[in-house]
Amino acid sequence: MQTPRSNPVALAALALSSALVLTACGGGGEAEPAASGGPVELKVSLFGTFGYDEVGLFKEYEAANPGVKIAYESTQGEDKYWPALQTRLSSGSGVADVQGIEVARIADVVQNQQDLWTDLRETPAADSIANYIPWKEPAATTEDGAVLGLGTDIGPMGICYRSDLLGAAGLPTDPQQLAARMSSWDDYVALGNEFKAKAPAGTAWMDSAGGFYNAMVSTEEKIYYDEGGNLVFETNPAVKNAFDTAAAAGQAGLTAKLEQFVDPGWDAGFSSGSFATIACPSWMIGYIKGKAGDAGSGKWNVTSLPGGAGGNWGGAYLGIPAVSQNKEEAAKLIAWLTAPEQQAKVFNEVGNFPSTTEAIDAVAGTTDPYFNNAPIGEIFSKSSQAAPVQILGPNDGVVKNAMAQALLSVEANGVSPADAWTAAGTQVNNQVGA
Amino acid sequence: MTLSLQRPAPGERSAPPGGGSPRRPGWRSRLYRWEGRSAPYVYVAPFFLLFLAFGLFPLIYTAWISLHQYRLGSRMKWVGLDNFIWLFTNEKFYNALFKTFTIGILSTVPQLLLALGLAHLLNYKLRGRTFFRVAMIMPYATSVAAATLVFAQLFGRDAGAINWLLGLVGIDAVDWRNGDWTAQIAISVIIIWRWTGYNALIYLAGMQSISKDLYEAATLDGATKWQQFRHVTLPGLRPTILFTVVVSTIGASQVFGEPLIFGGGKSDGGAVNQYQTLGLFMYQQGWTYNALGRAAAVAWVMFVLIIGLVWLNTRLARRRQGKLGQS
Structure with a gap:
């Protein structure tokens, strides 16, 4: 998992x-x-x-x-x-x-x-x-x-981004100005398209469709289970919307196709600049510092989630x-x-x-001086205050993993989003029973 | 012709000198006789006791678990053959079976051919022969984890050495990990790298037991090196080749560590399960989904499959040998 x-x-x-x-x-x-x-x-x-x-x-x-x-x-x-x-x-x-x-x-x-x-x-x-x-x-x-x-x-969340790469593509590098351009996840994708047009070679807007998807559902109250403890991931519109949005971003080439925590290229990407943005929970702050090293100091920055949404991951x-x-x-x-x-x-x-x-x-x-003195205390506090109380269930991890895997198949293996969605549902039902 | 020898039964001792008269077998000699009969069993007992505890018992207990729904920490629930029905109607199982087969072919065939070639070369009187032989076995002594980690880096898409080399000859970067065949090839390369030297050494030992006279005779008859290899070395190596084929087949059907670590510790075997072997599938059932009953069912199916494969191998080999004897 x-x-x-x-x-x-x-x-x-x-x-x-x-x-x-x-x-x-x-x-x-x-x-x-x-x-x-x-x-x-x-x-x-x-x-x-x-x-x-x-x-x-x-x-x-x-x-x-x-x-x-x-x-x-x-x-x-x-x-x-x-x-x-x-x-x-x-x-x-x-x-x-x-x-x-x-x-x-x-x-x-x-x-x-x-x-x-x-x-x-x-x-x-x-x-x-x-x-x-x-x-x-x-x-x-x-x-x-x-x-x-x-x-x-x-794990309140924000968007971590590479100031240098955004600057090179002519996008705002200041957290406030960037946040002003992102009032929804669609805006975030639109910025990605703008970035892609002028981006330095070998740099994608975000790391992976799976990570993007996970960030979107993490702002929801009801995700894979309903209040009664039933698995509802297949019928929950929030899950389907997030899946489709992430799949579309993957198909549009906005992702670096690097599976989070698994692909060695993902770790390396924090320093090499394979991707310019990533939805980051607070604990990823330390992870980025570790992977990007001293040389990455001053390159990374943090802003709040689109529309100032609150979320929790981890x-x-x-x-x-x-x-x-x-x-x-x-x-x-x-x-x-x-x-x-x-x-x-x-x-x-x-x-x-x-x-x-x-x-x-x-x-x-x-x-945090490493992140261009970004007000991480304020950003994450606000995110935690705005975060809904998520309904958790015993097989959240199984579903989440199946979704991330399906999205990877869309961005990296050319599987159609509809097929990938079906495959993820089949996998979950086959394992935990609907 | 029968040979009649006056000798004690195997393991039996003759009466000790001065140990009572031979006419009256006393308790002492009976004790000796009993000891003689039982000693062999006692000597082999440690192996069989260990085998019972760590071989036979787990085997049978696994079969028992496979008939239950069992989650670690909870009670076992009898489900009969449900796990097997689930398994045989699950397309992921057939996918894993197929991937095990393709990775098995991709890794075993080049591996044994390479090993044969290497062994043939090392059979010549080379300078620094010992060095080459030791060097060849080094990969075998490396841990799977270490080797796979290094190869996973080498096969990296953005900064991997292999894509860099391909780039030198103008080939675009390959996404080894995410591609279907590319991932299987990458995993096969790791297996080939680890096992070629081991097999080469076995072949080398086999080659050295082939009589030099045969080669001299062949040379006198004007056979080229290639002809010598085909008509002297290969037939002489047949039992050795059979052995390596059987061992490699078993190894290939159990491939686990390489795809697990290549996949970053995840048991999915890639986004479309493109490198999920049976071993990985079993691990996923047991330790990712906590379905120990299903994992046990996979284990038993694998066991039967391997037995079947080995049986097939030996049958085929015996048939060929039989034909050879007739010709």
Whole structure:
């Protein structure tokens, strides 16, 4: 499954060893039950870049809490991390005290795995639950009211663009002026046509039709599921419209045909300029810096989504598996890690946007010198405020992946949009049943 | 002619010297006899116990799972043959079967031909022969992941070395990854690169066991190098070639790592599943869609297919050998 935080290059070793990892889930490595007040080792197992280690929060916590030691590990690709975690959860051994949960998995966790996770209302983390923006914690709450995860970040979105390339094609480079030219997604496509006419050779307007599609549906409230939990992707006009718009852009040659997080050319494109714009959630800020490197500083810029739309793509939770022997200490740790102060710190260093209201207020003024001093705090705050409360479902990832794959077949393999749409629907129904 | 020898049954020991009178077989000698009979079984037991635990049991358990709907972490639900019906009515399965076949041909045929040629060259007295032989086996010692990652970069559309080389001779950039045949060719190249040296070494060993006299005789009869290769080397290598064909066929039907990593860790095998092999299809069912029952069904179908292929291979080979014996 495609996930925002997977890094194809580092997936490599994992990909092959995953079979081994999946089978090698025997006993051992279980933390001893901690005597109260005695030394505890907390195992923290995450995926991608949560930013805690990068910002030095684990060390800070250890220093402030003598007797607590944190053993941290991270898997680059969430699509490798999650299946491995599933095997461990079902065997009950080898799980860490704190595990990351991607937002695309939270509906599955809430609906199907509530007995595998700790209800945080009964832990020291209970006080933190009220700190969040209105939709974050309800998404991690079961029908019975059990809260299974504390929110880390959310993924409000903007458009990241290459000032130099837009300038070369005679388009506005200032975020305000660019935003003024884009009052809808159609305007964004129209600008793309204008760009294409005068663009430097080898540069497309956007990276991929799949990414474009995903940005459009991420601004919707109802996407693949309706309020009753039924799969409605085939009949939801918002999905079909987004699909058609993205497919048309792909056919018109506005895309670089680089599959997100998968094609090595996509990573390289951030520095080489294979594409001029990309819809970027806040956590992609850090990703772009990593891929474009120092040489990319000052080339990239950020503006808001067309029409100032709000959206959300990605974000995560921290949960405590039910088999953890250190629930008390683990709950204290996740409450601290997701507290407003720490969230603000992570945003300023790595770009993962805070999910607590207090932290969102605290970062409203943040600007980023790498992105031409773009007011990223303001852009992403506004996007998060305008974002609808999305209805999530357990198979969101499956549908999203099928759509992205179908759109790639349109832009890269010359499949007609109608055929690709049918193929995506067939694939989803074949796998998860309509 | 029968040969009658006075010797103990295999594994049986003769009575130890001074160990009681031969007329009265005591408990001790019976113990010895029993030990002699059972020892071979004990010696082979470790392998078979391991095989039971890690070979036979998973095989049978997989068959059991394939009759259930099973999602990791939830209960198994009996569905009978539904998984197999689902599989045999699924066009993606036939696509995967076909892609496994085409990638198998694209990778195995050039690989074995190249290996044969290389082995033939290395069979001559060359300077630095050992170096070449070691160099040939190096790709085999490289991990699939590392090799595939490097090749995925080489086959890149915008900045790949192969498109750069093609550009030098005026060929437009090829989108290797997204094209149908191009992606299959790219994956086949990785497999060929990894396995050619291994097969060449096996051929070389086979060639060295062919008697030099045959070559000398052929030379005296005025046979050219090519004729020697066709009429002396190839017939002498027949069993070796059969072995490599069987091993490569099994390998080709299980291709998994290369397309997975070439596809950036995704199990789709490309936008139109153009390089989704059976192995990848199975992985997708099990670990992308969490449908372990379906994955188990794919695994069993693959197992039967491979057994069938190997059986066919040996049958064909035996038939040819039979014909050869008659002529």
